[in-house]
Amino acid sequence: MSLMTTAELRAAAPRRVYPRLLRFLRPHAWRMGLTVCTNLGAAVLDVFSFTLLIPFLSALFGEPPIVDKPGLVNDLLGLTVGWFLDPADQMGSLISVILFILAVVVAKNTLVWVSGQLGAQLQEYVVRDVRNALYAHLQRLPMPWFTSTKVGQVIARVLTDTQNTKAVITELITKSLMSGAQVVFTIVALVSMSWKLTVVSLVGAPLITVALMPVLRKLRKGHRRLGNQHGELTSIVQEAVAGIRLVKAFRAEPFETARFVEANEAFARGNVKVGRLAMLSQPVTETLGTVVAVVVLWLGARLVLVDGTMQASELIPFMVLVMRLLQPLKQLAQVPTVAQQSLASAERVFEVLDAPSEVERDRGTRTAAAFERTIEFHGVHFAYDGGAEALRDVSFRAERGQVVALVGPSGAGKTTLVDLIPRFVEPTRGHIALDGVDIAQIRLDSLRALTGIVSQDTVLFNDTVRNNIAFGGRSYTDAQVEAAARAANAHDFIRELPQGYDTPLGERGARLSGGQRQRLAIARALLLDPPILILDEATSALDVESERLVQEAIDRLLAGRTVFVIAHRLSTIQHADRILVLERGALVESGTHAELLLHGGTYARLHALQFDGARTSAVAAQP
Numbered sequence: 245m246s247l248m249t250t251a252e253l254r255a256a257a258p259r260r261v262y263p264r265l266l267r268f269l270r271p272h273a274w275r276m277g278l279t280v281c282t283n284l285g286a287a288v289l290d291v292f293s294f295t296l297l298i299p300f301l302s303a304l305f306g307e308p309p310i311v312d313k314p315g316l317v318n319d320l321l322g323l324t325v326g327w328f329l330d331p332a333d334q335m336g337s338l339i340s341v342i343l344f345i346l347a348v349v350v351a352k353n354t355l356v357w358v359s360g361q362l363g364a365q366l367q368e369y370v371v372r373d374v375r376n377a378l379y380a381h382l383q384r385l386p387m388p389w390f391t392s393t394k395v396g397q398v399i400a401r402v403l404t405d406t407q408n409t410k411a412v413i414t415e416l417i418t419k420s421l422m423s424g425a426q427v428v429f430t431i432v433a434l435v436s437m438s439w440k441l442t443v444v445s446l447v448g449a450p451l452i453t454v455a456l457m458p459v460l461r462k463l464r465k466g467h468r469r470l471g472n473q474h475g476e477l478t479s480i481v482q483e484a485v486a487g488i489r490l491v492k493a494f495r496a497e498p499f500e501t502a503r504f505v506e507a508n509e510a511f512a513r514g515n516v517k518v519g520r521l522a523m524l525s526q527p528v529t530e531t532l533g534t535v536v537a538v539v540v541l542w543l544g545a546r547l548v549l550v551d552g553t554m555q556a557s558e559l560i561p562f563m564v565l566v567m568r569l570l571q572p573l574k575q576l577a578q579v580p581t582v583a584q585q586s587l588a589s590a591e592r593v594f595e596v597l598d599a600p601s602e603v604e605r606d607r608g609t610r611t612a613a614a615f616e617r618t619i620e621f622h623g624v625h626f627a628y629d630g631g632a633e634a635l636r637d638v639s640f641r642a643e644r645g646q647v648v649a650l651v652g653p654s655g656a657g658k659t660t661l662v663d664l665i666p667r668f669v670e671p672t673r674g675h676i677a678l679d680g681v682d683i684a685q686i687r688l689d690s691l692r693a694l695t696g697i698v699s700q701d702t703v704l705f706n707d708t709v710r711n712n713i714a715f716g717g718r719s720y721t722d723a724q725v726e727a728a729a730r731a732a733n734a735h736d737f738i739r740e741l742p743q744g745y746d747t748p749l750g751e752r753g754a755r756l757s758g759g760q761r762q763r764l765a766i767a768r769a770l771l772l773d774p775p776i777l778i779l780d781e782a783t784s785a786l787d788v789e790s791e792r793l794v795q796e797a798i799d800r801l802l803a804g805r806t807v808f809v810i811a812h813r814l815s816t817i818q819h820a821d822r823i824l825v826l827e828r829g830a831l832v833e834s835g836t837h838a839e840l841l842l843h844g845g846t847y848a849r850l851h852a853l854q855f856d857g858a859r860t861s862a863v864a865a866q867p
Contacts, residue, residue: 260594261412261587261590261591261594262412264590264594265370265374265409265412265590268370268373268374268377269366269370271373272366272369272370275362275365275366275369276366278358278359278362279359279362279363279366279421280421282355282356282358282359282362283355283359283421283422283425284421284425285352285355286352286353286355286356286359286422286425287422287425287426287428287429288425288429289348289349289351289352289355290352290426290429291426291429291430291432291433291565292348293345293348293349293352294433294561294564294565294568295433295561295565296341296344296345296348297560297561297564298558298561299337299341300338300341300342300345301560301561324344356422359422367410368410370410371406371407371409371410374406374409374593375402375403375406377597378401378402378406378593378596378597379402381596381597381599381601382398382402382596384601384602384603385596385599385601385602386601386602386605386668386669387663387668387669388628388629388669389599392629394475394476394479395478395479396475396476396477396478396479396480396481397472397475397476397478397479399475399478400471400474400475400478401475401592401593401596404471404474404589405471405589405590405592405593406589406593407589408586408588408589408590409586409589409590409593410586411583411586412583412586412587412590419575419579420575420576420579422572423571423572423573423575423576424572424576426568426569426572427569427572427573427576430565430568430569430572431446431569433565434562434565434566434569437554437558437561437562438544438547438554438558438562440543440547441540441543441544441547441562441566444536444539444540444543445536445537445540445566445569462521466514466517466518466521466584467518467584467587467588467589469514470511470514470515470518470588471588471589471592473507473510473511473514474511476507476511477504477507477508477511480500480503480504480507481504484500484504537563537566537567540563540566541563544559544562544563545559547559602688603688606687606688607684607685608683608684608685608686608687608688608690608691609685609687610681610685610686610687610690611686611687611690612678612679612681612686612690612691612694613690614694614775615644615678615679615694615775615776615806616644616679617643617644617679617680618641618642618643618644618677618678618679618680619641619642619665619676619677619678619776619806620639620640620641620642620676620677620680621638621639621640621641621661621664621674621676622639622674622675622676622677623637623638623639623673623674623675624637624638624639624661624664624671624673624674624675624676625637625638625671625672625673625674626657626660626664626669626671626672627672633672633829634657634660634829635657635660635661635664635671635829635830636828636829636830637674637830637831638657638661638674638826638829638830638831639674639831640822640824640831640834642806642808642822643806643821644775644806645804645805645806646806646807646821646822647802647807647809647817647819647820647821647822648806648807648808648809648820648821648822648823648824649808649809649811649817649820649822649823649824650662650808650809650810650811650824650826651811651814651817651823651824651825651826651847651850652825652826652827652846652850653827653850655828656826656827656828656829657826657828657829658810658826659780659810660829661808661826662778662808662810664676665683665695665776665778665808666691666692666695666697666778667683667684667688667691667692670684678691678694693774694774694775694776695774695776695777695778696769696772696773696774696776696777696778697769697777697778697779697780698762698765698766698768698769698777698778698779698780698798698801699765699780700780700812701780702758702761702762702764702765703765704749704756704761704764704765705749706748706749706750707748707749708743708745708746708747708748708749709738709741709744709745709746709747709749709764710722710725710745710746712749712764712768713725713728713729713764713767713768713771714768714771715768716772720771722745724771725745725767725771726745728767728768728770728771729745729763729764729767731767731770731797731800731801732763732764732766732767732770732797732800732801733763733793733794733796733797734760734763734764734766734767734797737760737763759793759794762794762797763793763794763797766794766797766798766801767797769801770800770801774805775805775806776805776806776807776808777801777802777805777806777807777808778807778808778810779798779801779802779807779808779809779810780810795816811823813854814847814850814851814854815854817837818837819837820836820837821836822834822835822836823835823836823837823840823847825840825845825846825847825850827846832845832846833845833846833847
């Protein structure tokens with residue numbers, strides 16, 4: 245089977261997107277059904293209200309109340325309003341028709357209001373479901389997807405793109421359905437009144453469609469490009485706000501402003517270009533429609549004045565219906581224009597939904613209820629996206645209860661190595677065994693239940709202290725949360741907060757000091773009580789008192805666990821059971837602190853650099 249070209253893929257996009265969006269409509273089928281029924285009813289009554297002009301004008305001009313010739317419109321008028329018309333009482337007939345018109349208009353607008361309410365609920369609930377599905381899928385995507393995707397792009401897809409998909413539902417289920425029904429029923433009425441004039445009237449529809457096709461193709465591409473530019477704009481704002489201290493420290497406000505202005509200028513130019521194209525649809529539709537209406541008026545006048553095959557009381561309602569037909573036709577002609585942005589956004593949403601999740605990639609079938617003996621690395625290699633290897637042929641064994649420290653220069657592969665244990669990333673070669681079982685065979689949820697992480701960059705959420713400690717939605721008692729906080733040396737400062745454990749922390753825990761944030765992260769890990777702990781040393785940026793409190797909490801956290809410590813200060817890992825020295829992705833040394841100093845290799849060199857530098861600084865500080 246031959247591969248599809250890019251143009252073919254774009255042409256097929258609506259055929260792929262519409263069915264997928266319709267799947268989100270299924271849970272709301274009853275609401276959609278009522279919307280369809282009320283729209284159809286409103287369209288029928290809308291057309292019928294204008295055909296009632298025929299008996300009104302007939303009574304006004306002194307003509308027979310119902311035109312005496314076969315046709316759907318005449319039959320319908322005879323069955324409904326015909327009972328109230330008296331040729332001998334013109335004013336009484338006029339009043340009857342007027343009251344009938346008012347009743348029909350009230351009924352029509354009642355149905356329009358009901359269909360509008362149902363349509364609004366339908367589109368909001370469908371967008372809600374799309375957004376929920378997208379966010380849930382995002383949570384299950386593998387770590388490499390997030391490292392290769394900007395935060396702003398993610399936010400734009402979750403919030404902006406899902407909102408834009410609403411237009412497809414709005415246009416197709418509410419406005420377009422109503423307009424389409426109006427067009428169909430109007431055409432039926434027009435054919436019943438004069439099929440010749442109807443044929444002439446409908447010449448404009450295919451002309452409008454053909455004229456707009458090139459515009460629609462360009463609009464799709466333009467809206468897709470705008471979605472990406474909006475994501476870039478969001479990324480710049482997010483990065484600047486998150487790093488505002490750095491921006492101010494480096495006096496980089498002009499640079500950041502220029503970066504935003506450049507991206508904003510590109511976004512504005514894109515919007516102007518797309519808007520210019522989008523605005524073509526209305527003048528093209530209205531111009532062609534008016535030309536057709538003028539031609540119909542001229543031909544109709546001939547049928548009345550010259551041929552005598554049509555009455556004036558029919559021509560006027562016919563022209564009213566033809567002019568009335570322009571509005572729904574215009575709306576239908578604009579549907580593809582409006583839908584292009586929506587479809588482009590829907591494609592961006594489905595790009596994320598189509599990315600395979602960790603669960604889909606997970607080959608594991610076994611569960612691991614506990615960690616009993618060893619973790620072993622066997623010839624492990626890892627490379628990011630086919631680039632240079634971050635780890636090369638790493639092999640070692642860690643016993644249960646041991647503290648294993650990872651040291652080495654920046655970029656040596658320490659973080660990559662610990663990311664392999666909970667399977668945030670997968671080895672490109674080799675394997676890791678937990679109690680003799682390849683961790684690739686263990687289900688992700690089961691494996692990660694055994695693993696806890698306390699990183700140097702503490703992550704706290706804009707929630708209460710209690711919910712940050714008991715993170716993950718698990719049911720912990722207040723006593724358990726408080727016990728974990730006491731063990732982490734956090735209970736005392738939590739009690740001093742305005743609302744204690746119920747105090748909101750602000751975004752990223754901005755109201756707390758670095759030491760306090762670290763102690764909450766340790767309390768969170770203590771509450772989870774994992775047998776395997778990954779610890780990115782967190783004391784290097786703290787003052788002496790905070791470091792002492794955090795170190796005490798860490799010592800309690802280490803007790804009875806197998807711990808992998810990424811060490812930045814060698815003084816904190818001198819008592820580790822085993823120290824692994826990494827350099828350029830390779831494991832170059834392994835042993836205890838004393839053994840590695842005697843060996844005189846990389847570890848001894850790093851130790852000398854740190855401690856000789858510290859002694860030099862201390863001497864220089866003396867008076």
